[in-house]
Amino acid sequence: MSTISRRQFLGQGALALAAGTCLGPAVRALHAEPLGLPIGCQLYPVGKQIAQDFEGTLRQLAAIGYRTIELCSPPSYEKSGFAPLVKMTAAEVRKAFAAAGLRCESCHYQFQELKDKLDDRIAYAKELGLKHMILSTFGLRKDAAMADWLKAAGELNKIGEKVKKQGIQLGFHNHNFEFQEIDGVLIYDKLMSEFDPQLVKMQFQVAVISLGYQAATYLRKYPGRFCSLHLADWSSTEKRPVPVGSGVVDWKGLFAAAKIGGVENYFVEMNMDALKASYPFLRDLKV
Numbered sequence: 001m002s003t004i005s006r007r008q009f010l011g012q013g014a015l016a017l018a019a020g021t022c023l024g025p026a027v028r029a030l031h032a033e034p035l036g037l038p039i040g041c042q043l044y045p046v047g048k049q050i051a052q053d054f055e056g057t058l059r060q061l062a063a064i065g066y067r068t069i070e071l072c073s074p075p076s077y078e079k080s081g082f083a084p085l086v087k088m089t090a091a092e093v094r095k096a097f098a099a100a101g102l103r104c105e106s107c108h109y110q111f112q113e114l115k116d117k118l119d120d121r122i123a124y125a126k127e128l129g130l131k132h133m134i135l136s137t138f139g140l141r142k143d144a145a146m147a148d149w150l151k152a153a154g155e156l157n158k159i160g161e162k163v164k165k166q167g168i169q170l171g172f173h174n175h176n177f178e179f180q181e182i183d184g185v186l187i188y189d190k191l192m193s194e195f196d197p198q199l200v201k202m203q204f205q206v207a208v209i210s211l212g213y214q215a216a217t218y219l220r221k222y223p224g225r226f227c228s229l230h231l232a233d234w235s236s237t238e239k240r241p242v243p244v245g246s247g248v249v250d251w252k253g254l255f256a257a258a259k260i261g262g263v264e265n266y267f268v269e270m271n272m273d274a275l276k277a278s279y280p281f282l283r284d285l286k287v
Contacts, residue, residue, distance in 0.1 A: 090128040140152065243270065
């Protein structure tokens with residue numbers, strides 16, 4: 001089974017769907033918003049906009065209706081559009097979010113920085129007000145053996161123990177890589193058997209629907225072990241990502257399962273056009 005990386009998935013073509021209109025707070029309160037949580041988005045796909053105008057991009061996202069943000073650790077994602085944030089303190093970044101009417105509760109990190117600069121990253125996370133620190137990927141080579149995956153999982157458990165002591169939950173974000181088999185065993189399932197359920201929660205990327213794997217299956221299979229979701233939809237006929245609600249994902253079923261999974265946040269992870277087109281569907285979705 002072939003796999004695509006997160007960056008490849010996000011980079012497949014411009015999504016030309018109409019943008020949703022922005023409603024005021026009083027009207028917005030009448031809408032469903034799945035799980036009773038404010039609708040969030042991940043900043044990685046809008047990195048180019050962030051690089052050009054950080055505060056303006058935040059205002060644009062807020063105007064669409066998004067209220068929670070997932071950041072990417074500026075030092076490790078400097079070349080992905082987050083350079084303007086590198087020289088800012090966590091307090092300054094938090095102030096910028098608040099000024100736009102947004103809050104940031106989660107951030108992605110790379111494995112090496114968590115191993116080498118954990119104390120610094122935890123201090124930044126606490127000042128930013130994070131609930132979750134999410135490892136974006138182990139970054140293992142394509143031909144990594146299961147032993148390599150298990151070694152990395154063990155290292156992450158140790159990191160998770162230190163993060164937990166500081167009042168923050170560590171999480172792990174899957175890509176398509178984990179939905180491959182080694183000697184007949186799905187890597188994702190093996191990782192779930194190795195991660196300490198209290199120290200490492202999961203952030204499930206719904207985009208693996210492109211490989212035929214449904215998020216709801218795993219949210220039910222591993223109850224209480226998920227902290228958040230990354231949302232994107234998939235067109236099985238066009239073989240490309242599409243805005244939430246316009247593809248093959250059963251969103252009502254997924255969010256019903258998310259309650260079992262323990263999900264506390266969800267973030268649309270798509271480009272700006274798709275963020276606009278996805279918001280009205282989520283706003284009105286009743287589960």
